[in-house]
Amino acid sequence: MAMNKKWLAVAMMVPLTLGSASVLANGHKGGEKGQKGGQSCMMPMDGKSAFRGLDLTDEQKAELKTIRDDVRASKKAKGDSKRETMKEIKAQEQELVLAADFNEAEAQKLASSMVEERTAMQVEKMRTIHRMMSVLTDDQKQQLVEKRAERTAKCEQKMQKRMSKKDSE
Template identity: 30%
Template sequence: MKTKTIASLVLATTLSLGGLSYAVAANQDGMQNGQNNAQDCSMVKEDGRGKHQGGKHKGKGKGKNKQMGFAKLDLTDQQKADMKTIMSAQKAEKKEQKTDADRLAQRAEMQALMSAETFDEAKAKSLIDAQEAQKSERKLSMLKAKHEMFQLLTDEQKAEFAEMQMKRQNR
């Protein structure tokens, strides 16, 4: 029994050290070739954040001309341009609504609430209500943008879009 345990520990240690030495060697090779992994990695953006932020994948699913489900419609170039303008305006509005300072302030308030000796239920409810109000504003803004984009469609495109929505709901 003891020999099996010791053998398992020796094997686990050997494998761990082998993997570690492989990683160090690969890193040194990259540095000798003039590569900086943090800057050259395609998954890392200029500000140091990765492709995955906040649990949402920011990768391949966000392709060109995917304007809120209108991409599968046969849109004219003018419709595409108008939709792009609407989305740009909506994106700018979204940035105005939620700044980094606001996000940090909310996080600090939550941390203060969690680290307090007694739980302040009224303060927690007010923080939750403020977050829900912001979420509601973002949803309202998105619905307004989607409505504007829907109004750009022809009657045939509107019918096709409604049909696509029905198919999506019946999955």
């Protein structure tokens, strides 16, 4: 009986090993859609990396850290209620689309509540970015704007290159 288990284990491991070797040999880098390898064209504004390269004083660094910590604590405190709200919205959406008859008034109401939720999140994000930007001097703000413009131009070039590559295939 023990011998049968060993052979079964070997029989299962061989296809798995060969399959994983072929994936590694092909250099799999991710899915067809979306960013690959964690590369993103978006410039983060709420983390440390957005301010990298700026000559920040220790006081500015401390203030930015305080803001990030405040935001993190706020998100953590609101997390459970926000998750519950999103679950309720998703349940209502599923109920609406699975119903025998489509209720346009309910769909409008649900869509409006989804827009309100998203708007509140965007306003909070802008408030945080404003707080962080108010810590910077005018020169630092200008450097950040220039850095963002360079990154955007570089990203556009990458996108054009990818599009021309896809068109030629």
